[in-house]
Amino acid sequence: MAAIESVLKWFTDPAHWSGTDGIPTRLMEHIQLSAESVAIAMLIALPIGIVLGHYGKLGNVAINVSNIGRALPSFGILVIAFQIWGLGDLPIIVSLTALAIPPMVTNSYVGLREVDPDIKDAARGMGFRGMAQLLRVELPLALPLVMAGIRTSAVQVVATATLAALIAGGGFGRYIVDGLDQQDYTKLFAGAVLVALLALATELSLGGLERLVTPRGIRLLRVRAARPATAFKTA
Amino acid sequence: MNRKLSSGRLFAALATIVLTAVACGSTSAPAASKGTITIAGFAFSEGTVLADLYGEALAHDGFTVNYKLQLGNREVVSTAIKSGQVDLYIGYAATDLEFYNKGAGEASGDAAANVQKLNSHLSSLGLVALTPSTAIDQNAFAVTKDTASKYNLVKLSDLAAVGGQLVLGGPPECPTRPFCQPGLSRVYGITFKSFKALDAGDPLTFAALANGSIQVGLVFSSDARIAPAKLVVLQDDKQLEQADDVVPILRSAVASDEAKTVLNEVSAKLTTADLVQMNSQVENLHQDADAVTMAWLQSHNFGM
Amino acid sequence: MGHGLFLQGEAQPWILWDWLFSHVSRFTDALQQHIALTFIAVTLALVISLPLGVAAQRWRVVRNPAFVIFGIVYTIPSIALFALLIPYTGLSATTAEIGLVGYAVLIILRNVVVGLDSVPPDVVDAANGMGYRPLARLLRVELPLALPAIFAGVRIATVTTIGLVTITAVIGLGGLGQLIEEGLVDDFRTPLVVATVLSILLALVADLFLAGVQKVALPWSRSA
Numbered sequence: 001m002a003a004i005e006s007v008l009k010w011f012t013d014p015a016h017w018s019g020t021d022g023i024p025t026r027l028m029e030h031i032q033l034s035a036e037s038v039a040i041a042m043l044i045a046l047p048i049g050i051v052l053g054h055y056g057k058l059g060n061v062a063i064n065v066s067n068i069g070r071a072l073p074s075f076g077i078l079v080i081a082f083q084i085w086g087l088g089d090l091p092i093i094v095s096l097t098a099l100a101i102p103p104m105v106t107n108s109y110v111g112l113r114e115v116d117p118d119i120k121d122a123a124r125g126m127g128f129r130g131m132a133q134l135l136r137v138e139l140p141l142a143l144p145l146v147m148a149g150i151r152t153s154a155v156q157v158v159a160t161a162t163l164a165a166l167i168a169g170g171g172f173g174r175y176i177v178d179g180l181d182q183q184d185y186t187k188l189f190a191g192a193v194l195v196a197l198l199a200l201a202t203e204l205s206l207g208g209l210e211r212l213v214t215p216r217g218i219r220l221l222r223v224r225a226a227r228p229a230t231a232f233k234t235a
Numbered sequence: 236m237n238r239k240l241s242s243g244r245l246f247a248a249l250a251t252i253v254l255t256a257v258a259c260g261s262t263s264a265p266a267a268s269k270g271t272i273t274i275a276g277f278a279f280s281e282g283t284v285l286a287d288l289y290g291e292a293l294a295h296d297g298f299t300v301n302y303k304l305q306l307g308n309r310e311v312v313s314t315a316i317k318s319g320q321v322d323l324y325i326g327y328a329a330t331d332l333e334f335y336n337k338g339a340g341e342a343s344g345d346a347a348a349n350v351q352k353l354n355s356h357l358s359s360l361g362l363v364a365l366t367p368s369t370a371i372d373q374n375a376f377a378v379t380k381d382t383a384s385k386y387n388l389v390k391l392s393d394l395a396a397v398g399g400q401l402v403l404g405g406p407p408e409c410p411t412r413p414f415c416q417p418g419l420s421r422v423y424g425i426t427f428k429s430f431k432a433l434d435a436g437d438p439l440t441f442a443a444l445a446n447g448s449i450q451v452g453l454v455f456s457s458d459a460r461i462a463p464a465k466l467v468v469l470q471d472d473k474q475l476e477q478a479d480d481v482v483p484i485l486r487s488a489v490a491s492d493e494a495k496t497v498l499n500e501v502s503a504k505l506t507t508a509d510l511v512q513m514n515s516q517v518e519n520l521h522q523d524a525d526a527v528t529m530a531w532l533q534s535h536n537f538g539m
Numbered sequence: 540m541g542h543g544l545f546l547q548g549e550a551q552p553w554i555l556w557d558w559l560f561s562h563v564s565r566f567t568d569a570l571q572q573h574i575a576l577t578f579i580a581v582t583l584a585l586v587i588s589l590p591l592g593v594a595a596q597r598w599r600v601v602r603n604p605a606f607v608i609f610g611i612v613y614t615i616p617s618i619a620l621f622a623l624l625i626p627y628t629g630l631s632a633t634t635a636e637i638g639l640v641g642y643a644v645l646i647i648l649r650n651v652v653v654g655l656d657s658v659p660p661d662v663v664d665a666a667n668g669m670g671y672r673p674l675a676r677l678l679r680v681e682l683p684l685a686l687p688a689i690f691a692g693v694r695i696a697t698v699t700t701i702g703l704v705t706i707t708a709v710i711g712l713g714g715l716g717q718l719i720e721e722g723l724v725d726d727f728r729t730p731l732v733v734a735t736v737l738s739i740l741l742a743l744v745a746d747l748f749l750a751g752v753q754k755v756a757l758p759w760s761r762s763a
Contacts, residue, residue, distance in 0.1 A: 020429050070698045071742030073705040076719045076735030083728055087442040162616040163706070167723070168432065168439045173616070178432055180622040180709065181407035183310035192619035199614050231646045233699050235616055235706065280725055305720055306630065306711045315711075320629050438726040521558070521727050 006186045007193070016190075021174070023194070029170035030198060033089065034157045037096035041153060044097070045104035046146065052105075053112025053142070054134050062109035069102025074160050074234040082167040092164040099160055099234050100153040107149025111142030144214045151206035152232055158199045160235035162191075172198065268299040272489055275312045275321040276304035279435040280524075281372060281455060284513050285325035288528040289483060289501055292537055296497045308408055308435060309334055316486060317360055323485040323498075328353065328367050329477035330374070330414055331484060335360075338413040342477035346371075349478055363487050365495055367480035368502035370510045372457040374414045374476055377466040382450050390470035391423050394451065398425040404449030406435040414476055415453060422475040427451070441466075457507060459515030481505065504535045555729045565718065565730070570737060573714025576707065577700045577745075580636055584643030584696060589689075591644075592651025593677065602652070609645040617642070617703050621710045635707040642703060643696040650692025654685030683759075690753045694746055701742040705734075715741075 010016060017023055052062045077098060081091030115138045123137040139146075165173030175191025178184070272293055276286030283304050294300045303321055306312055313334065315321045328349040329342035335356040342349050346367040353364045378388055386397045394401070409415035410430055419425045433439040436454040441464050443449040454461055454468065461468060483498045513531060516522045559566075595602035612620075620638040628634040658681050666680045682689075705716030713720065715734040722731025 067698060067746055068739075068743070070695065071702060071739050071746070073702045073716070073719070073735055073738040075705045075708070075716055076731065076738060079719055079723045079731055080735060082442075082723070083731065087439065087446055087448055159614070159616055162618060165432070166618075168434075168443065173618075174432060176616065176619045176622065178407040180618075181308050181310060181432075182411050183314065184411075185623065185626065188619060188622055192615050192623065195616050195619070196611070196614040231649070231695050231699065233613065233617075233642055233646075234702055235618065278720075278724060303630070303711055305708075305717065305724060307709075311625075311630070311711075314625065315630050318629055320631065434724070437724050441726075518725070521555075521725070523562075 003185070003189065007189050010186045010190045026170060026172050026174060027194075027198070030158070030161055030172050030195075033092055033096065033161050033164060033169065033171055034154065034202075036089075037093050037157050037161075038100055038150070038154045040093065041097045041100035041104060041157075042150060045101040045149075045153075046108050049105040049108030049149070050112055050134070050139065050142075050146070053109040054138060056113065059109070059113070062105055065102045066106040069099060070232060070234070072099060072234065074099060074163055075166065078163055078167055087168055089169070091167065092161070092169045096157045096161060096164075100157050103152040103156070103232055104146075104149040107152065108142065108146045111145030111149075112138055114145070115141045140215050144210060147206065147210040147213060151203065151210060154206055155199050155203050156232040156234060158202050159195060159233070162195050163235050269297040269493060270489065270491065271299040271301065272323055272485075272494065273301040273303060273321045275306045275315055275324040276302065277309070277312060277324070277435070278305045278307050279437055279455070280518050281457060281510070281514055282325075283524045284510070284517055284528060285481065287525045288505070288513075288531065289323070289325055289498055291525065291529055291532055292497050292501045293494065295532070295537055296493065298494065298497075308406060310408060316362065316484070319486065319488075322489045323483060326364070326482055326484045327372060327479040328364075328482045329479045330412075331364070331482070332356070333413045338417070340413065344474065344478050346478035346480035346482075349480075350482055353482075353484075357484065358487075361487050362484055363490050365483045365485070366499050366502055367478075367482040368505045370457075370481045370502075370505045370507045371479055372455050372481065372507075372510065373471075373479040375454050375456045375468045375471070376419070377444065377452050377454045377461060377468050378450060379444055380465055380467055383467040383469075388467070388469055390472040391419070391425070391475065392472050394419070394425045394469065395423055398427050401427055401450040402429050402431055402448070403427040403451045403453075404431045404433045404440055404443045405453030407432040409453055414479075418475045422473050457510045457514055458518070459511055460518050463519060481510070500537075501532075551726075551728050553728050553732050558729050559733060562730075566715075566733060566737065569713075569715045569718050569734065570741065571714075572712070573701070573704050573716075573738070573741065576632065576635055576639065576704045576712065576714055577697065579632075580639035580643055580700050580704075581693065581697050583636065583640045584647050585693060587640070588644045588647040588651055588692075592648050592689075593655065593682075595648065596652045596655040605648065606645075609641065609648060612641040613645045617706050618709055621707055625710060630711045632712060634710055635704070635712050638707075639700050639703055643700055646696040646699060647689065647692040650688045650695075651685065654688030654692075655681055657688065658684045683757075686757050687753070687759075690749070690757065694749045694753075697745050697749060698742045701738060701745060705738055 019025065049062060052058050074095065077095045078091065081095045085091040085094065119137065119141065120133070123133050128137055161171050162173035162176060164171055165177035172191050172194045175187050175194065179188030179191055274286050274290045276282040286302060286304055290300045290302060303315070306315060309330070312321070312324050316324060328346045332342045332349045332353040333339070335353060341352050350364050350367050357364055376391060382388065387393060403416060405415055410417070416430060431443065431449050433443055436458055440452045440454065441460065444452045444466060445464070454466070456468070481502065483502065509531060513527050516527045517524045591601070591605055595605045617638055620641070621634055624634045624637055628637065662680060662684065663676070666676045671680065704714050705719055707713045708716035708720040715738045718730035718734035722728060722734070
């Protein structure tokens with residue numbers, strides 16, 4: 001197929017591997033925008049989800065925030081952020097952070113709630129109290145779900161960062177928006193492939209990390225497979 | 236405005252919108268149409284003004300006019316008209332010529348000659364360009380007053396010596412368009428430090444000039460926001476830009492004598508000053524493009 | 540009529556109320572297009588994913604390729620997918636729907652399979668014992684039990700699609716997304732903010748509406 005051939009040629013052209021519009025530069029931009037957004041979202045969302053889950057408060061809010069997050073039109077949020085903060089990385093990172101928070105809150109809340117009450121009782125019996133119980137007993141047990149939330153958010157952010165190019169941002173979205181405007185479908189296709197690969201790499205690496213941090217005891221238990229409600233797509 | 240009032244009004248507005256959306260069906264079609272013409276507008280603000288202007292004139296004459304406004308840039312719009320998804324767009328003589336001849340460098344300062352050559356490239360595509368207007372909107376390159384005084388910039392040839400320190404900003408297609416980055420390089424020998432993809436002389440470009448992420452930005456000569464933004468347009472002293480007179484381009488299939496007469500009449504009466512004035516009302520005052528163009532048509536005896 | 544009440548350099552209000560009230564029809568038209576694009580996409584996705592999901596749950600030869608193909612589609616950024624389809628289907632609603640349906644299918648498909656998987660084997664055995672033939676068992680026993688999960692998938696697909704429709708503005712459609720783009724290009728906050736808020740409200744209202752339908756239609760389901 002001619003299309004596939006020209007995309008392969010695009011990838012093997014050394015000109016596309018250097019300079020401000022080269023793949024390494026765009027990759028770093030894309031990773032930087034995504035990583036910063038996910039990191040900030042973690043700092044905000046995880047404490048909220050963990051505390052709410054630990055005390056069992058505001059469960060409806062913690063669960064439904066995911067629905068609201070899914071309802072946010074990423075394009076509109078980006079342009080509003082551009083109106084507030086002007087040109088640059090700030091409006092992009094704020095928007096991506098806003099989109100990354102909801103899945104993390106919901107998953108960490110659910111993770112904490114699902115810790116077996118018998119285990120909490122046993123922990124108390126062993127003398128764990130308050131913070132110690134949360135940090136040393138509940139959190140390790142909730143970690144797989146907390147990590148699943150981070151993974152869901154991160155994959156969503158990597159995909160949505162593509163739209164940053166609509167407000168003059170960098171990253172792989174540049175190839176897509178520039179390719180559309182230049183009617184250069186090879187560049188467009190290459191950009192789509194790069195974003196998809198980066199999303200896949202994010203999914204796999206965080207999935208691997210998730211398995212690593214899962215306590216052995218839980219791994220032996222049945223870790224709840226494929227929750228049906230984790231589909232997040234905002235771009 | 237206090238918060239309570241404001242949220243009450245928001246609710247009222249949203250309720251009206253939702254109820255109307257649910258209640259109203261499609262609008263009724265006018266009787267005895269002379270034919271249907273779908274007009275595309277470029278995705279920059281003047282694109283909407285020109286599409287509305289020519290579209291309203293056709294509608295007044297009895298055509299049924301559909302609008303595809305903010306459709307995209309020339310690359311997107313030309314794809315749409317070649318496939319028959321739109322019938323008409325309002326282009327610019329030199330830029331469209333160099334677009335369809337793939338940058339062969341045929342464009343000159345003579346708009347009529349440009350359109351004649353343009354038609355030789357359009358005919359095989361089933362398209363035709365009409366008589367150009369005298370209204371002109373060319374690519375122009377603007378810098379902030381600070382940048383102009385810092386580097387002593389008055390004309391484009393002044394950029395040749397300092398281009399290596401400056402970032403050029405423009406629409407994503409600028410690096411592939413003969414009247415943009417390649418033209419600056421070919422005619423003036425300017426090499427910029429880098430290029431930043433923004434938009435076609437719209438808010439991203441103005442914002443990038445203001446915050447210094449670019450120093451030179453592509454704007455349009457008829458844009459009314461240049462002066463309020465305190466920008467300086469550099470003189471095109473070696474005539475890179477050619478006669479970019481406003482010119483309707485349509486599919487031959489819809490180019491009836493009557494449609495051509497209406498379109499030519501608008502082109503004949505439209506001046507560059509009118510265009511700048513209308514752009515100003517839309518861009519600076521956020522008046523509705525269709526109302527602004529309707530007022531122009533009325534005051535130019537289109538009898539509405 | 541002119542409603543421009545502010546000049547360059549002056550702080551632009553987030554909403555110009557006079558402009559909004561005199562342009563209500565712009566928003567209703569956009570909202571209608573938005574609802575139509577969403578409704579068609581979710582309906583088609585449901586029509587595709589129900590039989591596909593039943594087949595995928597039954598046969599591994601269907602399940603693996605179905606999940607792989609739609610999984611790949613799902614990872615393509617929508618803006619790229621819409622743009623890549625232009626040479627084939629033009630700047631049309633078809634282009635938008637192909638992309639929107641592609642994404643919604645994966646969401647619903649997954650839930651159809653999960654829903655059918657979660658039907659207890661005892662129930663299937665009991666149905667067999669009562670003499671149900673496979674098709675009748677599917678229609679009268681398995682699908683009703685899987686419906687809550689399928690419904691959850693439809694809700695997620697609907698809310699997701701409403702958000703994605705705004706991005707079809709890049710191919711000249713967009714529903715409310717068109718007004719967002721206008722806000723960007725014209726540096727005009729009123730259409731931008733109102734269209735964004737309307738898009739969020741539309742998604743939340745659609746979700747609540749479907750939740751209500753689910754409650755009435757499937758009293759046996761306990762939705763999350």
